[in-house]
Amino acid sequence: MADDSFSAARLFSQGVSYTYDDVIVLPGYIDFPADAVDLSTRLSRRVPLSLPCVASPMDTVSESAMAAAMASLGAAAVVHSNADAETQASILRAAKSRRVPWVSSTQFFAPSAAPSAADFAGCAYAVVTERGDALSRLVGIAAAADHRPGVPVSEYMTPAPRTASAAFDFEQAAAFLADEGLDFAPLVSDDGAGEVVVDLVTAQDVERIRSYPKLGTPSLGADGRFVVAAAIGTREEDKRRLEMLVKEGANAIVIDSSQGNSVYQLDMIKYAKRMYPEVDLIGGNVVTVAQAQNLIAAGVDGLRVGMGSGSICTTQEVCAVGRGQATAVYKVGQYAKDHGVPVIADGGISNSGHIVKALTLGASTVMMGSFLAGSLEAPGVYEYKDGHRVKKYRGMGSLEAMTKGSDVRYLGDTLKLKVAQGVVGAVADKGSVLRFIPYTMQAVKQGFQDLGAASLQSAHDLLRSESLRLEVRTGAAQVEGGIHGLVSYEKKAF
Numbered sequence: 001m002a003d004d005s006f007s008a009a010r011l012f013s014q015g016v017s018y019t020y021d022d023v024i025v026l027p028g029y030i031d032f033p034a035d036a037v038d039l040s041t042r043l044s045r046r047v048p049l050s051l052p053c054v055a056s057p058m059d060t061v062s063e064s065a066m067a068a069a070m071a072s073l074g075a076a077a078v079v080h081s082n083a084d085a086e087t088q089a090s091i092l093r094a095a096k097s098r099r100v101p102w103v104s105s106t107q108f109f110a111p112s113a114a115p116s117a118a119d120f121a122g123c124a125y126a127v128v129t130e131r132g133d134a135l136s137r138l139v140g141i142a143a144a145a146d147h148r149p150g151v152p153v154s155e156y157m158t159p160a161p162r163t164a165s166a167a168f169d170f171e172q173a174a175a176f177l178a179d180e181g182l183d184f185a186p187l188v189s190d191d192g193a194g195e196v197v198v199d200l201v202t203a204q205d206v207e208r209i210r211s212y213p214k215l216g217t218p219s220l221g222a223d224g225r226f227v228v229a230a231a232i233g234t235r236e237e238d239k240r241r242l243e244m245l246v247k248e249g250a251n252a253i254v255i256d257s258s259q260g261n262s263v264y265q266l267d268m269i270k271y272a273k274r275m276y277p278e279v280d281l282i283g284g285n286v287v288t289v290a291q292a293q294n295l296i297a298a299g300v301d302g303l304r305v306g307m308g309s310g311s312i313c314t315t316q317e318v319c320a321v322g323r324g325q326a327t328a329v330y331k332v333g334q335y336a337k338d339h340g341v342p343v344i345a346d347g348g349i350s351n352s353g354h355i356v357k358a359l360t361l362g363a364s365t366v367m368m369g370s371f372l373a374g375s376l377e378a379p380g381v382y383e384y385k386d387g388h389r390v391k392k393y394r395g396m397g398s399l400e401a402m403t404k405g406s407d408v409r410y411l412g413d414t415l416k417l418k419v420a421q422g423v424v425g426a427v428a429d430k431g432s433v434l435r436f437i438p439y440t441m442q443a444v445k446q447g448f449q450d451l452g453a454a455s456l457q458s459a460h461d462l463l464r465s466e467s468l469r470l471e472v473r474t475g476a477a478q479v480e481g482g483i484h485g486l487v488s489y490e491k492k493a494f
């Protein structure tokens with residue numbers, strides 16, 4: 001091999017913390033089309049995915065709509081734990097009780113409710129259920145057009161129409177509406193005690209999803225339900241949360257901490273492994289081999305890598321502890337590979353190039369917060385800021401998120417003074433993940449083709465054999481690699 005460049009081993013052994021933008025991958029040899037690139041991977045030891053993307057356990061990113069959308073694409077989401085255990089379990093249940101990706105802006109009312117026009121949230125129909133929420137028995141349908149202020153919905157709703165099974169996938173649900181000539185149908189599932197409503201599918205939803213790239217192979221567990229992971233903490237009360245999440249069928253549990261190498265996490269890993277050996281356990285976060293060694297020895301099935309690299313993170317600034325994300329992923333990835341433990345590169349992903357770099361440096365998946373937070377499927381509503389349509393995105397260590405739920409973690413037994421390690425912000429509207437993730441993955445495939453890897457395994461083999469060649473980019477080289485020297489331009493990726 002011509003010695004005109006560096007291997008990863010050499011590049012990352014210089015005592016310098018590098019991140020994605022610092023490094024550039026050199027091209028390899030192409031002998032396959034980009035469409036032939038296989039991005040299938042594992043979230044953790046026993047959880048396969050067909051796409052290497054994971055939504056962060058954050059309360060402005062991962063709830064049921066995100067989890068269902070990511071699973072329907074072949075990716076996955078980790079339901080956040082910044083809510084009481086019951087709420088988190090019901091989010092998990094809602095995501096796992098369907099086989100279709102649509103975003104539920106569907107409103108649910110109890111028969112006695114007297115909603116205002118605004119309560120219909122722009123939807124033509126709302127579902128009336130016994131309890132006034134999803135996963136409750138169907139009573140009828142209220143049309144926004146029939147709405148009368150101050151009048152209970154029971155007075156103007158129409159009786160329960162024909163329902164579709166929540167076990168239908170997208171094509172089956174679409175065919176059901178078309179065959180029956182329906183504009184909408186409640187999706188129902190059997191919770192054992194009888195049928196409960198999961199959501200409302202409308203002809204409009206079907207049309208919208210048809211306008212996106214074709215859905216690929218969904219992430220399904222052995223029971224045929226969507227793969228959804230969920231987060232827990234390391235407090236005593238998290239044992240009860242863990243039990244509830246396992247009962248709801250969580251496919252993997254993520255122990256959510258910025259510094260995973262703690263006695264608290266090691267105890268939790270041992271407890272969870274003893275109680276629920278059948279569920280994959282993902283530990284973290286870690287950025288060094290020493291941290292990874294401890295968690296792997298304790299039995300984790302996956303590792304989350306990244307400290308301070310997140311877009312909303314202030315940990316490195318506040319605590320002076322962390323690591324450049326490219327270095328962290330490479331170092332931990334090399335060690336974890338020897339133990340068969342997949343690595344999740346968590347934080348700092350802002351474009352498809354970062355995803356290519358994370359995966360070629362040894363990660364099996366990338367975890368994203370800000371990249372997904374502006375989507376239709378992220379929790380929250382769109383707002384306008386300086387003329388831009390945005391959605392709120394906040395760090396789980398921000399003061400606002402801490403006082404919402406993760407309070408105990410910070411105000412709990414020992415720590416009395418609250419210091420933020422994250423900020424509250426907003427990200428631009430990005431449309432549906434069902435549209436921009438497939439395009440992003442196509443870009444990743446083109447990157448893999450350029451570097452000469454037809455699969456993740458092949459990229460990791462190139463890394464191992466030192467056939468993957470890299471260099472560090474100077475500041476000027478980074479400027480050159482970006483758009484420069486133009487008076488104006490429009491950047492449209494797809």
Ligand SMILES: NC(=O)C1=CN([C@@H]2O[C@H](COP(=O)(O)OP(=O)(O)OC[C@H]3O[C@@H](n4cnc5c(N)ncnc54)[C@H](O)[C@@H]3O)[C@@H](O)[C@H]2O)C=CC1
Nearest residue numbers: 234235256257258259264285306307308315396397409421
């Ligand atoms: N990836 C990253 O760089 C960062 C992520 N975050 C996110 O913010 C959230 C909070 O993270 P952390 O503050 O690291 O949460 P954490 O729950 O791991 O730690 C909070 C505090 O509680 C203590 N603690 C945990 N379990 C305990 C127990 N059983 N008994 C006594 N004390 C205990 C910890 O030592 C720490 O001081 C998470 O969602 C995390 O992902 C926050 C900062 C950085």
Ligand SMILES: O=c1[nH]c(=O)c2[nH+]cn([C@@H]3O[C@H](COP(=O)(O)O)[C@@H](O)[C@H]3O)c2[nH]1
Nearest residue numbers: 056310311313348369370395396397421422
């Ligand atoms: O220092 C931090 N303070 C916080 O408040 C915080 N909240 C989340 N995270 C971490 O950031 C990741 C998401 O990062 P991105 O927005 O860059 O995708 C997430 O996946 C987390 O690892 C935090 N880090």
Ligand SMILES: [K+]
Nearest residue numbers: 308309310313
């Ligand atoms: K940061």
